[in-house]
Amino acid sequence: MSLACQIEGKFPFFTTLGGGGLKGGLHTTGAKWxxxxxxRHSYHLVDPSPWxxxxxxxxxxxxxxxxxxxxxxxxxxxxxxxxxxxxxYTMLVWWRDVLRESTLEGHHTKAVQxxxxxxxxxxxxxxxxxxxxxxWASSHSSLAPTVEIGGxxxxxxIGVLDPWEIPFLNTPILPxxxxxxxxxxxxxxxxxxxxAVLALxxxxxxxxxxTGFQGMEYYQAPSNISDSIYGSxxxxxxxxxxxxxxxxxxxxxxCGIRQYLGHLTKEHHVxxxxxxxxWHFVDVVRLFPFVSIYWxxxx
Amino acid sequence: xxxxxxxxxxELEAELEGKKRFDMDAPVGPFGTKEAPAVIQSYYDKRIVxxxxxxxxxxxxxxWFWLEKGKPHECPVCSQYFVLEVIGEGxxxxxxGHDDDDDEDH
Numbered sequence: 001m002s003l004a005c006q007i008e009g010k011f012p013f014f015t016t017l018g019g020g021g022l023k024g025g026l027h028t029t030g031a032k033w034x035x036x037x038x039x040r041h042s043y044h045l046v047d048p049s050p051w052x053x054x055x056x057x058x059x060x061x062x063x064x065x066x067x068x069x070x071x072x073x074x075x076x077x078x079x080x081x082x083x084x085x086x087x088x089y090t091m092l093v094w095w096r097d098v099l100r101e102s103t104l105e106g107h108h109t110k111a112v113q114x115x116x117x118x119x120x121x122x123x124x125x126x127x128x129x130x131x132x133x134x135x136w137a138s139s140h141s142s143l144a145p146t147v148e149i150g151g152x153x154x155x156x157x158i159g160v161l162d163p164w165e166i167p168f169l170n171t172p173i174l175p176x177x178x179x180x181x182x183x184x185x186x187x188x189x190x191x192x193x194x195x196a197v198l199a200l201x202x203x204x205x206x207x208x209x210x211t212g213f214q215g216m217e218y219y220q221a222p223s224n225i226s227d228s229i230y231g232s233x234x235x236x237x238x239x240x241x242x243x244x245x246x247x248x249x250x251x252x253x254x255c256g257i258r259q260y261l262g263h264l265t266k267e268h269h270v271x272x273x274x275x276x277x278x279w280h281f282v283d284v285v286r287l288f289p290f291v292s293i294y295w296x297x298x299x
Numbered sequence: 300x301x302x303x304x305x306x307x308x309x310e311l312e313a314e315l316e317g318k319k320r321f322d323m324d325a326p327v328g329p330f331g332t333k334e335a336p337a338v339i340q341s342y343y344d345k346r347i348v349x350x351x352x353x354x355x356x357x358x359x360x361x362x363w364f365w366l367e368k369g370k371p372h373e374c375p376v377c378s379q380y381f382v383l384e385v386i387g388e389g390x391x392x393x394x395x396g397h398d399d400d401d402d403e404d405h
Contacts, residue, residue, distance in 0.1 A: 039306065040342070042321040106305020109321070265301040267311065 044107040051094040058086030102270075103263045113270050120274035124281045127244070134240060135288055138233040142297050149228055153297060158230045159222030163294040166220075170213040171290045174245070174283035177206035181252065181276045184259075191266050193259065200256035203279070207249040214242045234297075237289050241282070248282045251275040325349075331380040333373075339366055342387025350374040350381070 065079030102108035142153040150156030161167060184199035218235075225235040255272045258264055264272050303311055306320075313320035330353050331337025339348055345367040352359035352374070359376045366372050368389070372381045 040322040042306070042310065042323060102307075104304065106303055106307040109307050109310050111321075111323070262302060265303070267301050268303065268307070 042109040042111040044101070044109070044112045046101070049094070049097065051090050051097070055087060055090040055094070058083050058090055061086060099258075099263070102268075103258075108268070108270070113268065116270050116274065120277060124277055127281060128285075131237070131240060131244075131285055131288075134233065134237040135292060138237055138293055138297065141229045141233055149230070153230070155228045155230050158228055160230070160298040161217065161221060161294065163290070163298050166213055166217045167290060167294040170210055170217070171286060173206050173210040173213070174286045177203050177210065178280050178283040180206060181279050185272070185276055188259070188264055188269055188272065189266055193262065196259050196264070197256060200252060200259055204249060204252050204256060207245060207252065211242065211245055211249065214238070214245070234293060237293055241285060241289055244282050244285070248275070248279045251278055330354075331382075333380050336371060336380045336382040338384050339381055340384050340386045341366075341368075341392075342385070342389075343392035344368040344383075344385060344389050345392060346383060348372070348381060350377065350379050352377040352379070 061079050061083030063083075065076055065081070065083050068076030069080045070076070145151050145153045145155065149158075154160045180199055180203040184196045184203060187193075187196035187199050223231045223234070225231050225239075252275050255264070255275045258271065300308075300315070301311065310320045326337075326339050326348075328337055329335075339346060345365050347363060348366045349361040349363045350359075351361050357377060362374060362376055364372055364374075366381050366383045368383050368385055370383075373379070374381075
Protein backbone atom coordinates (compact mmCIF):
# COMPACT_ATOMS: atom_id res chain seq x y z
CA MET A 1 0.00 0.00 0.00
CA SER A 2 2.86 2.36 0.63
CA LEU A 3 4.11 1.92 -2.92
CA ALA A 4 0.59 2.32 -4.21
CA CYS A 5 0.38 5.69 -2.49
CA GLN A 6 3.75 6.65 -3.91
CA ILE A 7 2.52 5.91 -7.39
CA GLU A 8 -0.60 7.95 -6.82
CA GLY A 9 1.47 10.81 -5.42
CA LYS A 10 3.76 10.68 -8.40
CA PHE A 11 0.98 10.89 -10.97
CA PRO A 12 -1.76 12.93 -9.28
CA PHE A 13 -2.87 13.99 -12.73
CA PHE A 14 -3.99 10.48 -13.57
CA THR A 15 -5.85 9.70 -10.37
CA THR A 16 -7.87 12.87 -10.23
CA LEU A 17 -9.05 12.46 -13.79
CA GLY A 18 -9.32 8.67 -13.78
CA GLY A 19 -12.41 6.55 -13.43
CA GLY A 20 -14.85 9.38 -13.61
CA GLY A 21 -18.45 9.93 -12.70
CA LEU A 22 -19.96 11.07 -9.44
CA LYS A 23 -18.71 7.94 -7.74
CA GLY A 24 -15.21 8.70 -9.01
CA GLY A 25 -14.40 9.55 -5.40
CA LEU A 26 -13.94 5.83 -4.94
CA HIS A 27 -10.65 6.11 -6.75
CA THR A 28 -9.30 9.09 -4.86
CA THR A 29 -10.53 8.77 -1.29
CA GLY A 30 -10.11 6.29 1.50
CA ALA A 31 -13.35 4.63 0.46
CA LYS A 32 -11.38 2.90 -2.29
CA TRP A 33 -9.44 0.89 0.22
CA UNK A 34 -12.54 -0.11 2.08
CA UNK A 35 -14.17 -1.27 -1.14
CA UNK A 36 -11.14 -3.20 -2.30
CA UNK A 37 -10.50 -4.88 1.05
CA UNK A 38 -14.05 -6.15 1.11
CA UNK A 39 -14.02 -7.55 -2.42
CA ARG A 40 -13.77 -11.34 -2.31
CA HIS A 41 -13.87 -12.08 -6.04
CA SER A 42 -11.02 -11.24 -8.40
CA TYR A 43 -13.09 -9.73 -11.21
CA HIS A 44 -13.15 -6.13 -12.36
CA LEU A 45 -16.68 -4.72 -12.37
CA VAL A 46 -16.19 -1.77 -14.68
CA ASP A 47 -17.64 1.70 -14.18
CA PRO A 48 -20.21 3.02 -16.65
CA SER A 49 -18.36 4.50 -19.63
CA PRO A 50 -19.42 6.79 -22.51
CA TRP A 51 -16.91 5.27 -24.97
CA UNK A 52 -18.99 2.37 -26.39
CA UNK A 53 -21.71 4.75 -27.55
CA UNK A 54 -19.25 7.40 -28.75
CA UNK A 55 -17.39 4.76 -30.77
CA UNK A 56 -20.68 3.51 -32.23
CA UNK A 57 -21.72 7.02 -33.25
CA UNK A 58 -18.29 7.54 -34.80
CA UNK A 59 -18.66 4.30 -36.79
CA UNK A 60 -22.13 5.36 -37.96
CA UNK A 61 -20.87 8.77 -39.12
CA UNK A 62 -17.89 7.10 -40.82
CA UNK A 63 -19.97 4.62 -42.84
CA UNK A 64 -22.71 7.09 -43.79
CA UNK A 65 -20.12 9.80 -44.52
CA UNK A 66 -18.00 7.31 -46.49
CA UNK A 67 -20.91 6.32 -48.75
CA UNK A 68 -21.90 9.98 -49.18
CA UNK A 69 -18.32 10.95 -50.02
CA UNK A 70 -17.89 8.15 -52.58
CA UNK A 71 -21.15 9.17 -54.26
CA UNK A 72 -20.18 12.88 -54.27
CA UNK A 73 -22.91 13.98 -51.87
CA UNK A 74 -22.49 17.44 -50.37
CA UNK A 75 -21.02 17.23 -46.86
CA UNK A 76 -19.86 13.63 -47.34
CA UNK A 77 -16.20 14.44 -46.78
CA UNK A 78 -17.05 16.46 -43.65
CA UNK A 79 -19.16 13.69 -42.12
CA UNK A 80 -16.52 11.08 -42.98
CA UNK A 81 -13.77 13.18 -41.38
CA UNK A 82 -15.86 13.86 -38.29
CA UNK A 83 -16.63 10.14 -37.95
CA UNK A 84 -12.98 9.17 -38.23
CA UNK A 85 -11.95 11.85 -35.72
CA UNK A 86 -14.66 10.57 -33.36
CA UNK A 87 -13.41 6.98 -33.66
CA UNK A 88 -9.76 7.98 -33.16
CA TYR A 89 -10.72 10.10 -30.13
CA THR A 90 -12.73 7.20 -28.67
CA MET A 91 -9.80 4.81 -29.16
CA LEU A 92 -7.47 7.25 -27.42
CA VAL A 93 -9.62 7.87 -24.34
CA TRP A 94 -10.88 4.30 -24.03
CA TRP A 95 -7.38 2.83 -24.02
CA ARG A 96 -6.27 5.65 -21.71
CA ASP A 97 -8.98 4.53 -19.26
CA VAL A 98 -7.93 0.89 -19.53
CA LEU A 99 -4.32 1.86 -18.74
CA ARG A 100 -5.49 3.85 -15.73
CA GLU A 101 -7.67 1.00 -14.50
CA SER A 102 -4.89 -1.57 -14.88
CA THR A 103 -1.61 0.19 -14.16
CA LEU A 104 -2.70 3.02 -11.86
CA GLU A 105 -5.73 1.50 -10.10
CA GLY A 106 -4.67 -2.15 -9.99
CA HIS A 107 -7.95 -3.66 -11.20
CA HIS A 108 -6.28 -6.17 -13.54
CA THR A 109 -5.82 -9.22 -11.34
CA LYS A 110 -4.70 -12.49 -12.88
CA ALA A 111 -8.29 -13.51 -13.65
CA VAL A 112 -8.95 -10.12 -15.29
CA GLN A 113 -5.82 -10.41 -17.45
CA UNK A 114 -7.26 -13.51 -19.12
CA UNK A 115 -9.97 -11.40 -20.81
CA UNK A 116 -7.70 -9.20 -22.95
CA UNK A 117 -5.53 -12.23 -23.71
CA UNK A 118 -8.39 -14.25 -25.18
CA UNK A 119 -9.70 -11.10 -26.85
CA UNK A 120 -6.34 -10.41 -28.53
CA UNK A 121 -6.02 -13.99 -29.77
CA UNK A 122 -9.55 -14.01 -31.21
CA UNK A 123 -8.95 -10.61 -32.83
CA UNK A 124 -5.77 -11.90 -34.51
CA UNK A 125 -7.63 -15.03 -35.71
CA UNK A 126 -10.24 -12.76 -37.32
CA UNK A 127 -7.43 -10.72 -38.94
CA UNK A 128 -5.93 -13.91 -40.41
CA UNK A 129 -9.32 -14.69 -41.98
CA UNK A 130 -9.60 -11.13 -43.30
CA UNK A 131 -6.23 -11.29 -45.09
CA UNK A 132 -6.90 -14.87 -46.25
CA UNK A 133 -9.77 -13.52 -48.36
CA UNK A 134 -7.39 -11.28 -50.33
CA UNK A 135 -4.94 -14.10 -51.01
CA TRP A 136 -7.91 -16.21 -52.06
CA ALA A 137 -8.98 -13.49 -54.50
CA SER A 138 -5.46 -13.25 -55.91
CA SER A 139 -5.15 -17.02 -56.33
CA HIS A 140 -8.65 -17.26 -57.79
CA SER A 141 -7.76 -14.73 -60.48
CA SER A 142 -4.24 -15.97 -61.25
CA LEU A 143 -4.59 -19.77 -61.21
CA ALA A 144 -7.03 -19.78 -64.16
CA PRO A 145 -6.61 -16.37 -65.88
CA THR A 146 -9.69 -15.40 -67.87
CA VAL A 147 -9.75 -14.47 -71.53
CA GLU A 148 -10.35 -10.79 -70.64
CA ILE A 149 -6.80 -10.53 -69.26
CA GLY A 150 -5.28 -12.49 -72.14
CA GLY A 151 -5.46 -15.90 -70.47
CA UNK A 152 -2.12 -15.25 -68.79
CA UNK A 153 -0.85 -14.06 -65.39
CA UNK A 154 0.36 -11.38 -64.93
CA UNK A 155 -2.34 -10.04 -67.30
CA UNK A 156 -1.31 -9.02 -70.80
CA UNK A 157 0.20 -5.53 -70.84
CA ILE A 158 0.58 -5.24 -67.05
CA GLY A 159 4.03 -4.38 -65.78
CA VAL A 160 5.07 -6.07 -62.53
CA LEU A 161 7.80 -5.50 -59.95
CA ASP A 162 10.89 -7.68 -59.96
CA PRO A 163 10.42 -9.81 -56.84
CA TRP A 164 14.20 -10.07 -56.30
CA GLU A 165 14.69 -6.34 -55.82
CA ILE A 166 12.89 -4.35 -53.09
CA PRO A 167 10.28 -7.07 -52.34
CA PHE A 168 13.00 -9.61 -51.58
CA LEU A 169 15.01 -7.07 -49.60
CA ASN A 170 11.92 -6.14 -47.59
CA THR A 171 10.84 -9.69 -46.74
CA PRO A 172 13.48 -10.55 -44.10
CA ILE A 173 13.13 -7.17 -42.38
CA LEU A 174 9.81 -7.98 -40.70
CA PRO A 175 10.88 -11.40 -39.36
CA UNK A 176 14.05 -9.67 -38.05
CA UNK A 177 11.81 -7.19 -36.30
CA UNK A 178 9.90 -10.18 -34.92
CA UNK A 179 13.19 -11.52 -33.55
CA UNK A 180 13.86 -8.15 -31.91
CA UNK A 181 10.45 -8.17 -30.20
CA UNK A 182 11.29 -11.62 -28.80
CA UNK A 183 14.52 -10.11 -27.49
CA UNK A 184 12.40 -7.41 -25.80
CA UNK A 185 10.16 -10.10 -24.28
CA UNK A 186 13.14 -11.96 -22.83
CA UNK A 187 14.49 -8.66 -21.45
CA UNK A 188 11.16 -8.00 -19.69
CA UNK A 189 11.12 -11.53 -18.23
CA UNK A 190 14.72 -11.02 -17.05
CA UNK A 191 13.75 -7.63 -15.51
CA UNK A 192 16.23 -5.78 -17.77
CA UNK A 193 14.08 -2.68 -18.22
CA UNK A 194 16.55 -0.56 -20.19
CA UNK A 195 17.46 -3.41 -22.48
CA ALA A 196 13.78 -4.02 -23.18
CA VAL A 197 13.39 -0.38 -24.24
CA LEU A 198 16.41 -0.74 -26.55
CA ALA A 199 15.02 -3.95 -28.03
CA LEU A 200 11.70 -2.23 -28.68
CA UNK A 201 13.50 0.69 -30.34
CA UNK A 202 15.21 -1.86 -32.60
CA UNK A 203 11.86 -3.56 -33.31
CA UNK A 204 10.16 -0.31 -34.21
CA UNK A 205 13.13 0.90 -36.31
CA UNK A 206 13.03 -2.25 -38.43
CA UNK A 207 9.27 -1.81 -38.77
CA UNK A 208 9.71 1.77 -40.00
CA UNK A 209 12.39 0.66 -42.49
CA UNK A 210 9.98 -1.95 -43.82
CA THR A 211 7.18 0.58 -44.22
CA GLY A 212 9.62 2.99 -45.92
CA PHE A 213 10.62 0.32 -48.45
CA GLN A 214 6.98 -0.50 -49.05
CA GLY A 215 6.29 3.19 -49.75
CA MET A 216 9.24 3.33 -52.13
CA GLU A 217 8.01 0.20 -53.88
CA TYR A 218 4.53 1.66 -54.36
CA TYR A 219 6.05 4.90 -55.64
CA GLN A 220 8.03 3.04 -58.28
CA ALA A 221 5.39 0.42 -59.12
CA PRO A 222 4.65 0.07 -62.84
CA SER A 223 0.91 -0.47 -62.17
CA ASN A 224 -1.72 0.95 -59.82
CA ILE A 225 -4.87 -0.35 -58.12
CA SER A 226 -6.96 0.44 -61.25
CA ASP A 227 -4.79 -1.69 -63.57
CA SER A 228 -6.86 -4.86 -64.10
CA ILE A 229 -7.53 -7.60 -61.57
CA TYR A 230 -3.77 -7.79 -61.06
CA GLY A 231 -3.54 -4.26 -59.69
CA SER A 232 -6.72 -4.72 -57.63
CA UNK A 233 -5.59 -7.90 -55.89
CA UNK A 234 -1.95 -6.81 -55.62
CA UNK A 235 -2.64 -3.48 -53.94
CA UNK A 236 -5.52 -4.76 -51.81
CA UNK A 237 -3.41 -7.59 -50.36
CA UNK A 238 -0.10 -5.76 -49.99
CA UNK A 239 -1.83 -2.51 -49.00
CA UNK A 240 -3.84 -4.10 -46.21
CA UNK A 241 -0.73 -5.94 -45.06
CA UNK A 242 1.15 -2.63 -44.99
CA UNK A 243 -1.72 -1.03 -43.05
CA UNK A 244 -1.45 -3.83 -40.48
CA UNK A 245 2.30 -3.23 -40.25
CA UNK A 246 1.55 0.41 -39.40
CA UNK A 247 -1.02 -0.60 -36.73
CA UNK A 248 1.47 -3.06 -35.23
CA UNK A 249 4.18 -0.39 -35.25
CA UNK A 250 1.93 2.04 -33.33
CA UNK A 251 1.09 -0.77 -30.87
CA UNK A 252 4.82 -1.44 -30.34
CA UNK A 253 5.60 2.29 -29.94
CA UNK A 254 3.00 2.45 -27.15
CA CYS A 255 4.62 -0.61 -25.55
CA GLY A 256 8.03 1.06 -25.81
CA ILE A 257 6.73 4.20 -24.08
CA ARG A 258 5.04 2.12 -21.36
CA GLN A 259 8.22 0.07 -20.91
CA TYR A 260 10.19 3.32 -20.54
CA LEU A 261 7.66 4.56 -17.93
CA GLY A 262 7.98 1.31 -16.00
CA HIS A 263 4.42 0.11 -16.60
CA LEU A 264 5.46 -3.36 -17.78
CA THR A 265 6.73 -5.88 -15.25
CA LYS A 266 7.85 -9.49 -15.37
CA GLU A 267 4.52 -10.49 -13.77
CA HIS A 268 2.20 -8.25 -15.77
CA HIS A 269 2.74 -7.16 -19.38
CA VAL A 270 -0.44 -8.17 -21.20
CA UNK A 271 -0.28 -5.15 -23.54
CA UNK A 272 3.22 -6.08 -24.62
CA UNK A 273 2.26 -9.71 -25.18
CA UNK A 274 -0.69 -8.70 -27.32
CA UNK A 275 1.56 -6.39 -29.38
CA UNK A 276 4.12 -9.19 -29.79
CA UNK A 277 1.46 -11.70 -30.91
CA UNK A 278 0.09 -9.15 -33.34
CA TRP A 279 3.59 -8.42 -34.62
CA HIS A 280 4.35 -12.09 -35.25
CA PHE A 281 1.06 -12.36 -37.13
CA VAL A 282 2.11 -9.41 -39.31
CA ASP A 283 5.64 -10.68 -39.95
CA VAL A 284 4.55 -14.24 -40.78
CA VAL A 285 1.79 -12.98 -43.07
CA ARG A 286 4.42 -11.02 -45.05
CA LEU A 287 5.78 -14.33 -46.38
CA PHE A 288 2.49 -15.19 -48.12
CA PRO A 289 2.30 -12.16 -50.43
CA PHE A 290 5.99 -12.46 -51.16
CA VAL A 291 5.78 -16.08 -52.25
CA SER A 292 2.36 -16.10 -53.90
CA ILE A 293 1.91 -12.54 -55.24
CA TYR A 294 5.37 -11.04 -55.85
CA TRP A 295 7.27 -14.20 -56.76
CA UNK A 296 4.90 -16.88 -58.15
CA UNK A 297 2.41 -14.32 -59.43
CA UNK A 298 5.00 -11.88 -60.80
CA UNK A 299 7.23 -14.01 -62.98
CA UNK B 300 7.66 -7.04 -4.95
CA UNK B 301 6.92 -5.74 -8.45
CA UNK B 302 5.27 -2.38 -9.10
CA UNK B 303 1.55 -2.88 -8.65
CA UNK B 304 -1.31 -1.21 -6.81
CA UNK B 305 -4.82 -1.94 -5.59
CA UNK B 306 -6.27 -5.42 -5.85
CA UNK B 307 -3.51 -6.58 -8.17
CA UNK B 308 -0.93 -5.75 -5.51
CA UNK B 309 -2.93 -7.49 -2.77
CA GLU B 310 -3.16 -10.60 -4.95
CA LEU B 311 0.61 -10.62 -5.55
CA GLU B 312 1.40 -9.97 -1.87
CA ALA B 313 -0.86 -12.79 -0.76
CA GLU B 314 0.80 -15.08 -3.31
CA LEU B 315 4.26 -14.26 -1.92
CA GLU B 316 2.97 -15.23 1.54
CA GLY B 317 1.57 -18.46 0.10
CA LYS B 318 -2.01 -17.31 0.66
CA LYS B 319 -4.95 -16.57 -1.60
CA ARG B 320 -6.35 -13.05 -1.69
CA PHE B 321 -9.63 -14.06 -3.30
CA ASP B 322 -12.25 -16.55 -2.33
CA MET B 323 -12.96 -18.13 -5.71
CA ASP B 324 -12.73 -21.88 -5.10
CA ALA B 325 -15.79 -24.11 -4.92
CA PRO B 326 -16.18 -25.83 -1.53
CA VAL B 327 -15.03 -29.46 -1.54
CA GLY B 328 -14.97 -32.13 1.14
CA PRO B 329 -16.06 -35.64 2.10
CA PHE B 330 -19.60 -36.77 1.23
CA GLY B 331 -22.05 -35.21 3.71
CA THR B 332 -24.34 -37.41 5.79
CA LYS B 333 -26.95 -36.62 8.45
CA GLU B 334 -24.43 -37.50 11.16
CA ALA B 335 -21.54 -35.63 9.49
CA PRO B 336 -23.05 -33.04 7.13
CA ALA B 337 -21.11 -31.25 4.41
CA VAL B 338 -20.51 -27.83 5.96
CA ILE B 339 -20.74 -24.99 3.45
CA GLN B 340 -19.29 -21.68 4.60
CA SER B 341 -21.06 -18.49 3.62
CA TYR B 342 -20.64 -14.78 4.25
CA TYR B 343 -24.43 -14.38 4.08
CA ASP B 344 -27.52 -16.20 5.38
CA LYS B 345 -27.88 -18.25 2.20
CA ARG B 346 -25.71 -19.48 -0.64
CA ILE B 347 -26.26 -21.25 -3.96
CA VAL B 348 -24.69 -24.71 -3.78
CA UNK B 349 -24.31 -27.47 -6.41
CA UNK B 350 -24.25 -31.14 -5.47
CA UNK B 351 -22.23 -33.37 -7.87
CA UNK B 352 -23.01 -36.59 -5.97
CA UNK B 353 -20.36 -38.98 -4.69
CA UNK B 354 -17.20 -40.18 -6.41
CA UNK B 355 -16.94 -42.44 -9.45
CA UNK B 356 -20.14 -44.43 -10.04
CA UNK B 357 -22.05 -42.30 -7.53
CA UNK B 358 -21.46 -39.04 -9.44
CA UNK B 359 -24.54 -37.30 -10.89
CA UNK B 360 -25.31 -34.17 -12.87
CA UNK B 361 -24.84 -31.12 -10.66
CA UNK B 362 -28.07 -30.20 -8.86
CA TRP B 363 -28.23 -26.57 -7.75
CA PHE B 364 -30.13 -25.31 -4.73
CA TRP B 365 -30.30 -22.47 -2.20
CA LEU B 366 -28.78 -23.55 1.12
CA GLU B 367 -30.14 -21.37 3.93
CA LYS B 368 -29.05 -20.74 7.51
CA GLY B 369 -30.71 -23.19 9.90
CA LYS B 370 -32.29 -25.20 7.06
CA PRO B 371 -30.19 -28.28 6.23
CA HIS B 372 -30.62 -29.58 2.67
CA GLU B 373 -30.71 -33.18 1.50
CA CYS B 374 -29.88 -33.79 -2.15
CA PRO B 375 -32.93 -35.38 -3.84
CA VAL B 376 -30.69 -37.49 -6.08
CA CYS B 377 -27.97 -38.88 -3.80
CA SER B 378 -29.20 -37.81 -0.33
CA GLN B 379 -25.97 -35.92 0.42
CA TYR B 380 -26.63 -33.72 3.47
CA PHE B 381 -25.62 -30.03 3.64
CA VAL B 382 -25.64 -27.36 6.34
CA LEU B 383 -24.73 -23.68 6.09
CA GLU B 384 -22.16 -22.10 8.38
CA VAL B 385 -22.31 -18.30 8.33
CA ILE B 386 -18.79 -16.87 8.67
CA GLY B 387 -19.49 -13.30 7.56
CA GLU B 388 -21.87 -10.49 8.37
CA GLY B 389 -24.95 -12.58 7.51
CA UNK B 390 -28.09 -11.07 6.01
CA UNK B 391 -29.31 -11.55 2.44
CA UNK B 392 -26.62 -11.97 -0.24
CA UNK B 393 -28.31 -9.69 -2.77
CA UNK B 394 -28.11 -6.58 -0.59
CA UNK B 395 -31.76 -5.65 -1.20
CA GLY B 396 -32.95 -5.73 2.40
CA HIS B 397 -34.51 -8.55 4.42
CA ASP B 398 -37.71 -9.28 2.48
CA ASP B 399 -36.77 -12.82 1.46
CA ASP B 400 -40.36 -13.97 1.00
CA ASP B 401 -41.33 -11.02 -1.19
CA ASP B 402 -38.52 -11.79 -3.64
CA GLU B 403 -40.24 -14.88 -4.96
CA ASP B 404 -43.26 -12.92 -6.18
CA HIS B 405 -41.34 -10.75 -8.63
